[in-house]
Every structure is written in structure tokens, then in C-alpha cells.
Amino acid sequence: MLVLSACSLPARAAEAARGWQPGDHHVHSEWSVDWDRSTNPPTPVPGGDSRYTRTRNAQVAQGNGLVWMVHTDHGGPGHSMVNRDRAWPALQEARRAVPGLIQFYGMEFDVPAAEHASLVIAPGPDEREQLFAIERDYSRGEPIPPATRDEEQQMLDALAYMRTLSPLPLMFINHPSRTASGFGSWGEVEPRELRAWHDAAPRVLVGMEGAPGHQGAGVHRGLYRDANAPTMGGFDQMTAQVGGVWDAMLAEGRHFWITATSDSHVNVRDGGRDFDPGQYSKTYVWARPEAGDILDGLRDGRMFAVTGDLVDALDLQVHGAGNDRATMGGTLALAAGAPMRITLKVRQPKAANHQGQHPALRHVELIVGEADKDGTPKMRTRRFEAPQFQREGDWQVVSWTLPAPAQGGFVRARGSSTGEAVPLPDVAGEDPWQDLWFYSNPVFVENVAVSR
Template sequence: MRIFPWLPIVALLALPSAAHAAEPDAGRAWLAGDHHVHSEWSVDWDRSTSPPTPIRGGDSPYTRTRNAQQALANGLRWMVHTDHGGPGHSAVTRDHAWPALQEARRQVPSLIQFNGMEFDVPAAEHASLIIAPGPDERDQLVALERDFSRNEPLPPATRDDGAQMLAALAYMRTLPSPPLMFINHPSRTATGVGQWGEVEPAELRAWHDAAPQVLAGMEGAPGHQAAPQHRGLYRNAAAPTFGGFDQMTALVGGVWDALLAEGRRFWITATSDSHVNVRDGGRDFDPGEYSKTYVWARHDATDVMDGLRYGRMFAVTGDLIDALELRVHTVGRAPRSAGMGGTLSVPAGTPVRVELRVRQPTHSNAAGQRPALHHVDLIVGQPGVRDAPRMQVKRFTPEDWKTDGPWRSVSWQMQVPADGMFVRARGSNTPDATPPADIPDEDPWQDLWFYANPVFVEVPR
């Protein structure tokens, strides 16, 4: 597996606090959240004036407080407010969106609420930018938007240049509390399967190389899942979502697997991209209504960010599952193991056992349904030729798994190959062996999937 010179730095950043050093998982639980939510401060613009005048509620009618209330009602424990930018929008962020966040925090104190934005990526499209909580969180976001966001300059100035994104990441990685970034709907502008648009795999690699502790991953499942004609608003029929997930994630051996096979710690999430709910004539679900990203963390903003940064999370739609344990164990004396986002270092040929446990909810989802898990897949990848990792998939159905109340568990034993491997998992309520291409007018509640982030197994050199 590829070894990066920055991994020791990441390891230092990941060290638990003294209070949790002895038991780093003490107090942690699966906390559901959403990092892509719009409010009335995703403004429209009156471009007849100079500079353009922001129009409140242009892209969403909802207050930040309303979004937080809906998130809490849908079982979320954390959420990121991510409004669109635009010409001079950093002033809107400072003067309006920030006070609205403070009010939402006062009105919904039990929900962890992060300051953030949908960052206009120079020479690309969009990303969720998540600011670490602290005394500088307002000013940090304002400065990042003002100095780096693609759409911030007043016309005719432009920042639509790839070097600007690399400069932004280089700056972010130097901050005392670095923010997080996840690329949003990466294949929405693709023209076909494997035919990329505004986000290309080479760009993902360059951005990740520039600041791996900041650019942590991408939306595996984009929002807009209630859009009837184009699920996820992936409007090109030749480049749709697959089971509601972006092709970069959904296709085994695809872009995500190629990045993982290089040793990149690159994670996926699921979000709502909520603008206008389908009940109000829109094409979106509310935060947590359909898509959730579960993070293994304490109910603490810093630990939630730590879980997002280091891959202790899984993505799910329709409340198919609400807890997941994926671990790789050595077999024999003095067993060792690693879980999601972690790394197990063992010699080649070591026998290991992959164990997956998932829990089905005991309550109905927002559609009033309790979907049954049809199958789960354990997916193993190894380095191969660039963009073509070697993949294995082992499928398990109810005849294969052990049932313990709401829990389903499976295992797979193998030997570690000479060049190491990674292990991830997915599952569905459908009989589809692979996620099918999504078509107009399908019912998203009948096509549910979960995806686990990987465990890495590395062979010492």
C-alpha cells in the first residue's frame, strides 16, 4: 500500500485527549448527521445593481433554526449549515448567516451545529466546508470565503483557476484547528460512466495530496434524492446515480476503490443537500429524513469532526441500518484488530478474519416503513494498475448471517496479500447484486443502501 510522508502528522493529530487516552472509545456512540444543508441565506442575486444585491430566501425558504429543528426531529445529533456563496457573499456570511447560526444554536441546543458553507471550488464545482468550533469560527469562514471561493469576486473578476483551490487547501492545512472539506456530488456533471465533468479523479488526487487532513473525502450519496426525474439532480441519463449513490462510489473497482488502493484515507458520506422539501413542492428531503451519515463519536463537536476526519463513519439511506461494526482481526495468538478508518499492520500471509455487524432499526423510517436487509457485501481491494484495483466481493444473505435481535453478523477469513489490502462493506434492501442505474420516477424508499468506510491492512516494508 502507498505510504504517505504526512501519515505521522495525521497520527499525532488523531491522538486522543488525556481524558480518553486509556479508552479512546469511551463515551462514543453512533451519531447521525448531515453536512450539506441550505437555508434562506443561500441567497439569490439582483444583478441589476452594482455590486449585486443579495435576495434573502432565493434558494431556500427555511431558517437555520427550522433546519435544525427538522434535523433533530429526524434523529440527527449533528448538522453543518452550508449555504451557497456568490459575489461578495462573505458579507452575508458575516452579517446574517452567522447570527442565524447563533440563534439556531440557542433554539436547538441539543443538536451539534457546525458553521460551514457550500464552498465554490475554483476550477471545479462545490464542496462542503466545515469549520472547527471555537472563538475564530466566524472569522475563519468569512476569510476563507472572501479570499478563496470561486464566486466571491465581484464581476468581472474571476478565480476559476485550479491553482486557487490548491492555494486554499495549502492555507487551510496551516490553521491551528484545520477545517474539513468533502467534495459534493462529484459526478453530477459527468457526461457518461467514467467520463468526467467538472470534477476529475486527477483533481481529487491533487486536492488530497495538498491537504489530506482537510480534504477528507466526498459525498458517496448526493442529496436531492426526492427529485422525481433525476435522482440526485444527476440530469444526464448517461451518467446517473446508482442506487442513489454517485458512480465514483457505487461501481466496485471505480474511482473510490482506486483512491483507496493507493493508500489514500478518503472517506464517503450521505447528505440531504436540502433546499426545498418535497412536501413544499421541492425535490429534497429534510436533514436526516432520508440520508444519514453516522459518526462514531462522543456528543462533542470536536470528536464528531475527528470521526469525520479519520473515517469512523458510514453512510445510509432510508434508515436501512442504524449501527455498524466493521473490523479486521488477526487469527491466532495475541489477536489484534482495526476498525473503520483504522489500519492493521501485519506481515504478508497473515490469516485475518473480517467481521461485519449491522443493526436494523426497531422503528419505522420517515416513509412509515421498516425495510428488511436483503443482503450485505464484503468488498476487498488490492493495488493494481492505476485506476484498476484488484477487487473481490463476497455476498451474504439471511441464510449466511447470524441474527442476534436486531443485529446481523457475517465474517470472512483470508490471508493478507503481499501488497496489503483494504476492506469495506455495503448492503441493500433490494435483490440487486450491484446498484442499478437510477431511472426517472423510481421510488427512492424502495432502493436503499448502506456503505461502510474502509479498514486498511498494510504490510510493513
């Protein structure tokens, strides 16, 4: 349990060295190859899904203010050897060329019986072989046709293997509702699968994209092509709907986080549907600017997701009696019904965003959830308009005091540049730069009995 008043002096020193580190865990390069299927096995053709080199992506990411980035190319038949023998040397070249950017090795893993996930490998002497073994033995796209690997159990087997590795890899499910056919009508990723995967390796598979990439797609934002199941304010319906899938998982006590990524393949200025890493979407991690602490922050939920540089710092705290408080990813113990004070502080950047705008923050919303008697999430919310914000230097602040959930629960927050009380379904042709949101990750509240 993270209760800040109980931190030791070394822990306080480590905390003091942390700051908000922006990054992106879903970026493609020329090693998201096409395949010449006239040969057996198929021959990889570099540049199939993206024309950009890893060095170019790293340079652009750093230029857009990112501190960290994950290289995540698609798989395919025999792609484990492409990653090992060609993409890996390209990563080393990018690390040499852009030493100021923390660059993680990874891939967009083809999930058996589902779709895609960002797989992040911890830097170290074994990272090349660790990814090679995972992709070779477990990726859905790896077998040479006509062989297949597309059973639900195979994903559970993959996670069972990954949880034995040291250091542990990390995984986020990408664009979870992209294949849905309606609100609550799931496609290749179902809530029961998210739960099963999280149960199988809760310290490996730790979350999902809250805001998918491809935000520059003019017709289908995020490439969510079914008009009955679009993104909502650029965020996936599982995240955007209060009381929806994400809230249901949090109400169960699951430490399951959300992020925002570019899913960069080809930039809109080059005729594509994407923004560059850091150009539109960012995941900010509270960490020291070093790979290990950034991975810990991603694994432990010390992060928030934002589009269009609406905010660049966020402090969500839940306070109990005295000095006891917890922040994102942490847990605060409170007696049922005890006063619980929520404070949210956000900071907006002084510099213009990459569209040359200084977007206004029109409103924020504090969201409290708990499990109802039937297990479904019971939600309470409070919305604050901009005139209600308090100013503390560069920070805009709101607070709300209410009774702690009787059986424990969670607190999260979001805000927007729009006047929409809740994010509306996205429509063809809308300008993503006029529809900006941030979402925090949760703080948990644990119920404790009152001693008599």
C-alpha cells in the same frame, strides 16, 4: 495505526464513551440567496435557493434524530459578507433555539475550476472570521463580475492556506459526478483533481459525498441530469462501482472517506426535490456527542453512510492473530498471505423510517481491494444473502476469512434492501424508498515482513 488491542486505558475509556452520532454536512437555508444583478455590486435576496431559516432546519434535523448538522449555504458575489453579517447571527439564533443539536458553521464552497464542496469550520471564537477569510479570498463565486476566480491553482492555494489554520477546517467534495456525461466520462470534477486536492491538504480535504442529496428529485435522482451518468442506488458512480474511482484511491493508500447528505433546499412536501436533514440520508460518526470528537471522526473515517434508515449501527472489523484488530478508519498490520478475518455486524432500527417502513436488509457485500501490478485496483468480493446472516442479539453478522493482500490493501462493506447484486443505474420515476443502501468506510491492511 489503530490496533484496538494496543489501546491505553485512557484511550479505552474515551472509546467506551463513543457511540453512533447521526448527522448531515450539507444543508441550505434562506442564506443561500438569490442575487439582484441590476445593482453593482449585486444585492443579495434572502430565500433564493431555500425558504427555510437556520432555526427551522435545526429543529427538523433534531426531530429526525440527528445529533449534529452543518449549515452550508451557497456563495456568490460578495457572499462572504452575507455569511459574516447575516448568516452568522442566524446560526447563533439557531444554536440558542436548539441547544441539543450540535451545529457547525460552514458553507457550500464554490471550488475554483470545479463545482462544490462542504466546508466545515470547527466551533470556537475564530469560526466567524475563519470562514469569512476563506470565502473572501478563495471561493470561486466571491469576485464581483467581471472579475473571476476559476483556475485550478486557486483551489490548491485555498487548501494550502486552510492547512495552516488552527483548528483545521474540514472539506468534502459534493456530488462529484453530477456533471459527468457517462460512466468514466468526467465533468467538472475529475479523479486527478481529487488526488491533487487530497495531496495538497490531506487532513482538510478528506472525502466526498458517496450519496449526494436531492434524493427526492422525481426525474433525475440526486439532480444527476445526464441519463448516461445517473446515480446508482442513490450513490455516486465514483463510490458505487467496485474497482472504480474510490477504490482506486483507497488502493493507493489514501485515507479518503464517503458520506451521505440531504443537500436540503426545499422539501418534496413543499414542492421541492429534497428530503429534510435526517429524513432520508444520514452519516453516522463513531464519536462522543461533542463537536470536537465528531469532527475527528469525520476526519479519521470513523463513519458510515446510509439511506432510508436501513441500518443505524455498523461494526466492521479486520482481525489478525490474537486480539489484534482494526475498525473503520484504522489500519491493521498483517504479513502477506496471513489469515485475515473480516467481521461485519449491522443493526436495523426498531422504529419505522420516515416513510413508515421497516425495510428488510436483503444482502450485504464484503469488498477487499489492493493495488495490482499496474497500479489499478484488484478487487475481491463476497456477497451474503439474508438467510446466511448470523444473529447476535440485535445484530446481524457475517464473516469471511481469506489471505491478507500481499502488498497491503483495504476492506469495506455495503448492503441493500434490494435484490440487486450490484447497484443499478437509477431511472426516472423510481421510488428512492424502495432502493436503500448503506456503505461503510474502509479498514486498511498494512503489509509487514515476518521476522525470522
